[in-house]
Amino acid sequence: MSVVALPQEVSTVAGAPMSYWRTVAWRLARDRATLVAGAILLLIAVSALLAPWIAPHDPNAGSIRLRLAPIGGATHPLGTDEQGRDMLSRLLWGGRMTLVAGLTPVVVAFLVGTVLGVIAGYAGGLTNTLVMRTMDVFYAFPAVLLAIAISGALGPGLPNTLISLSIVFIPRVVRVAESATVQVKGLEFVAAARASGAGVWPILRHHLLANILGPVLVFASTQVSLSIILAAGLSFLGLGVTPPAAEWGLMLNTLRQSIYVNAIVPALPGLAIFVTSMAFNLVSDGLRDAMEIRS
Amino acid sequence: MSPTPGLEARGRTGTAPLLLTRGLRKHFPLRGGVLQRVQAWVRAVDDVTFDVKPGETLGIVGESGCGKSTLARLILRLVEPDAGSVWFDGEDVRRALPGRMKRLRRDMQLVFQDPYASLNPRLTIEAAVAFSLLVHGVGRAEARDKARALLGRVGLDPRLYGRRYPHELSGGQRQRVNIARALVLDPKLLLLDEPVSALDKSVQAQVLNLLQGLKTERALTYVFISHDLNVIEYVSDRVLVMYLGQVVETGTAEALAEAPKHPYTQALFASAPSMDPDRRMERPPIAGDPPNPIDPPSGCRFRTRCAFAMPKCAEVPPPPVTVAPSHDVACYLYEPATVPA
């Protein structure tokens, strides 16, 4: 949902053909909420990427004497944590970790899920039943529960977080990719391509993938926000990234004992998760609206 | 266009049919229940036999749901038949191995009914037309040039339209693209599945004229499928009337228009006077709706709506009888005429 309403009709300039992606870009350029969210996202991503160079302090070096310094200080603008480590530096470094932990599973799920979904959708029959019924089983668990269950069994650590979150998101992508494939497969242009003598691969590449990748990508983008919340949540429970690494969820966990001493600093990592997750939500909503074909 | 030689000319005059089908059949399973068992069969195409000679246009007419579209797909093996055979240019299509089938599909092309669903929304129309050539190993540049030339021929200036996407074109323009796509491989036979029924009347005429022109120019053979008797009469040399998956009558367009034999054909012509092109035969004034193809009547399938139904119509399906030169009808009302051998 975008806060700013989109124009209902997108006029294509008469005579000048407008490609699909140009139309999408044209729509996005007029969606202020999405643009602002996109800019915030870019800022977060760039600062996380540049953390080693722009972080003012060593994220893991602290001093007990400087514990829980309030925000607004000269040397520690965002204060210090319960071990006296610089919050700004830790937030920057933590962003790297949280983004990696949140984005990787969605990327993996997008790749694996699309392949599985297209195979199931295009092959149909027994293959479809087998793949889709297996995916249904994972729907027996709410996302949070599934992530925690698998992580709980596998034990803490970033690789295990990535595995368990990928397992959470793969079935979702498979469902979307499968239903898109079945829908496109039934359209006449696929039959037309077959009638032209095209084999399975050219049809998959030029006709199926070209038409389903967009919707599946948009769907995957809507899952990033949840993935980030879950990745940080696993760390928050002690099931994700292990200390002393800086990660937003983990920081929130270790800092929450200190809310009676300093109420503002412990809230910062959560605020970072929230802003990132919301920015992803707004951007994916805007993208979905912009990519909707009205013909 | 010259009227085609009659059926009896086959084998004697040397014009071997370009396409022939023998006893073609396709029944689709209907699944249901908890375990998705087959509960019934839709008899889409049942024992269909016909010939198409080089250079002629065979019209196939019938109500929607009578199996016309399935028939086209069976011929191209887009759907595998349950029984029967298809011969194209002297070759058994059903036995063609994948490599050979690819080759055969160059020679038999299909134009689809729906000008919206039949074009990939992600390809420019130039790319859509060139795609078939690329599949057959033609180089990129050559494919593009050929595609552009053909777009020009069907009335779409490639400089203006080549880079456009399907959603930027009108229905008629899209159907021109479909025709170009089908012709770019230089086929011998074009199967046209309701190519104009989604278009406005005025656009229909333009597309039909384009098709007629292309046919003479490229020495094509057409199988033209439509529910619109006016269109069929206009384009066809010979007409095949289908009812619930079966052929009830075949004959030249003139013979059928002047003296339709089968009660169903008679009803069709009665309901679609060719003087009034606005009257379509989508709901012919025949008693009742067409029966469900899931459970068609025994014997002659038309008997439940036929004014002349006799007890024996319910028993065995009437075999086709030749009532006049190149005029066959599957009805017990007629005795075989003594056709000079």
Next chain:
Amino acid sequence: MWRYVGRRLVLAIPTLLGASIIVFAMVHLAPGDPIAAVMPVDASKEQVEAVKKAYGFDQPLPVQYLKWLGRVVTGDLGKSIATRRAVILDVRDALANSLVLAASSSLMAFVAGIALGLLAAFRQGRALDKIASGIAVIGVSVPHYWAGIILIIIFSVQLNWLPAMGAASDGGVVDYARHMALPTIALALIPLGVIARVVRSAALDVLAQEFVLALRAKGLAHRRVFTHVVKNAAPQTITVLGLQFGFQLGGSVLVEAVFSWPGTGYLLNLAIFQRDIPVLQGVILVLATFFVLLNLLVDVLQTFIDPRIARH
């Protein structure tokens, strides 16, 4: 329609079986020997073998699974390694607490979500709509464990109005409600956003219908318009609510951890850190079963509200 219901019921069985396989497999996913956790460090080889035999770990996996399944179906979820209590008892107590929390947060989300959605729809495009839509986006974007911490900071630390941790031990209804208040709010945030969105779009659909426009144009029957909107938005809202209730139940792990609420999530958390695999399995299996049955119920309810759904 009954056929559809029957079909859905039958289809739920393989799903549940599949879920049970996943839960069973978790023992073997866990790093290390499941026996090692139970045994003292200095146990002899013979002792380990004896325990393996007692637990049935010496048998092939499919046999182990079937035996385990046989016990699970009769309600025997094994014994907790940490407390030696029957897992089913722990799970039962925890589930009761979680159900109370899920119910109260669903109720809150339902009421607030509908109010917010309707407000937004009736004031479409205006400031109030934008604020309501903004709250809805926040609802689905906020990490609820963080929201819980913020609530504690505000209401417990700063204002000192409500308790931050645990459930009331024996303080009666009022005390119980006071302990429940903050986790309820934290947990209600996500479904609140989702429900508000659904109600808004359903209400907008109804408001766009011609006769409603006519009614409104006449400036009369505000009440009738309102009733009509509510009636038409109801089926979708109930569906979403049902599904969200399931998510609440399974998704409360993080919130329960923040508030130390003695529910299934808290139990699960405890089991993970004590590596108490039987409890871990028991909690997840029970929650998954609940979730599947709830989805089934929602599906069936939906068919009764809108019979067109049973088209397959």
